[in-house]
Amino acid sequence: SRSINLAVIPGDGIGQEVVAEGLKVLSAVLPQDVKLETEEYDFGARRYHATGETLTDADLDALKRHDAILLGAIGDPSVPSGVLERGFLLKLRFAFDHHVNLRPSKLLPGVATPLAGEPEIDFVVVREGTEGPYTGNGGTIRKGTEHEVATEVSVNTAFGVERVVRDAFARAQARPRKKLALIHKNNVLTFAGHLWTNIFNQVAEEFPEVTTEYMHVDAATIYLVTQPERFDVIVTDNLFGDIVTDLAAAVSGGIGVAASGNINPSGDFPSMFEPVHGSAPDIAGQGKADPTATVLSVALLLRHLGYEAEAARIDDAVAADLSERTGKPARSTSEIGDALAVRVAG
């Protein structure tokens, strides 16, 4: 008999609320014969204030034993910027080698977009997750003086670039349009840019059916608002991926519906699924948060674990729910979760 042993990290702010709904929908969609075990972990601002810890080796050992991780959100204004980001979120992505950061963008019928017209948006960004300017390399000298110098080092390896580029080509190959765009800034960041571009072109030879294009990151932001239908699969580095996926979320319905997976395709470590949005402390605890992004992250999680039919049921339920929202009164976090749970079970 099948089972899913899930680590659950509600985290800070609205994380608690949205994760509860994600689990509700997960339980509702799973077939009877699949045994779902969940273990909750208390990470984030509360733990940091209580113990000074963000993520210990013992924590990593414990998390490692799960099949996957569902995360709500981490972050609180009471904690200095960077402490939880570097000390928890990025530490986990790096420790578990989450090199494929998967972020689909699909504008569903009935969903509002800030763009004029009715653009067709349906693409997925494969963001590298373990290299680039996110490595924490760099430093500061003469801190706080008028002679301070601060550096940030973007580290890019053939190994790291090739595996994520290969993953993106495989995803493009599996989609009807079979298109892949590399986003970088190879006219300025020539060292990293040439590495990315060369490997991209090399791997392209193994995927003759995939149509490729290269685009500078600045130009990409223009296309994302003027021709978003142009994109099918995008592969890009950690920082550019961070930027373009927030913009992609904004044009395709907002971060209320943007899901993501921090994936280790080798399976050596559990992958982690989380909404793209943050902890939104201003609306926390009020039942106002939209759990849809978390529910869609649960679908990514199920797909990753091989439950394709169940993932599709969630996607369909969300699409149906969103298409019926216009003109209706706003629902609470748990009302939306209830509605989705009913739909996926029915």
Add this chain to the structure above:
Amino acid sequence: SRSINLAVIPGDGIGQEVVAEGLKVLSAVLPQDVKLETEEYDFGARRYHATGETLTDADLDALKRHDAILLGAIGDPSVPSGVLERGFLLKLRFAFDHHVNLRPSKLLPGVATPLAGEPEIDFVVVREGTEGPYTGNGGTIRKGTEHEVATEVSVNTAFGVERVVRDAFARAQARPRKKLALIHKNNVLTFAGHLWTNIFNQVAEEFPEVTTEYMHVDAATIYLVTQPERFDVIVTDNLFGDIVTDLAAAVSGGIGVAASGNINPSGDFPSMFEPVHGSAPDIAGQGKADPTATVLSVALLLRHLGYEAEAARIDDAVAADLSERTGKPARSTSEIGDALAVRVAG
């Protein structure tokens, strides 16, 4: 009697055509008593192919003697990516210490935007121009092998950050809304991020009338499409500035109307003014390019040299021209230039 001694760099592709119109409007707007001298320089792809040179020390000496530089566009697919960008454009910005890269975004009446509704967009980005990931620091080892490692080093100094932050505060102070946003990614790029944030907060104390906010670059892309009216002045680093100004141009009428100044406020070296768009080789030589961004760059140039009334006349002429475009047949590059020249003279 007054005079302007201008270096003119038409460059590649549509650069030639749009610069001709920029000069036409400049001649038309200048009072009789101002003597305009122009000297044309042949930089870009043609020169590179003929001589292998992009920008020599002798070129820099010659350019240095001018009051300002007007640039069309540099870049051609026949030249490998990075050669002209690093070898000419960035070399010039760095050699002449163009640390204030000024990019206004204003959505003028009658101009199309990809955004729904009728957002009010009127802000200016002060992009740092001589530091950050643009320094060319970094390198490659084991090039072309499976063990290649490529690094890019972002260099940030208290000196470099403070002067551009100070410039941005002064600009915010001089505007009616007096708002300044710092855009960075200080939760991940903590070394550079803390330097920027600390200096921003320190300088803020000297400008108590300016309302400040901090925003991560990823979140900024969301606000640029959902709440662009939120922005008044933005200050940011070289790479983030590159990205957000292309997005800003896209939402405020497109790169056909986006102007920029590469400014050295000390006056030790001439400042350079250029449209944000590139050389667009696909439409070069056909009279299809819109010279408006170049004409608006001429206005920035005049304002920088102290010709405020003339700059304002150009801005007004462009606004009037744009407001009357809807529904009319497309005009050629020189027809648009002629129309603007008539307006500014009238």
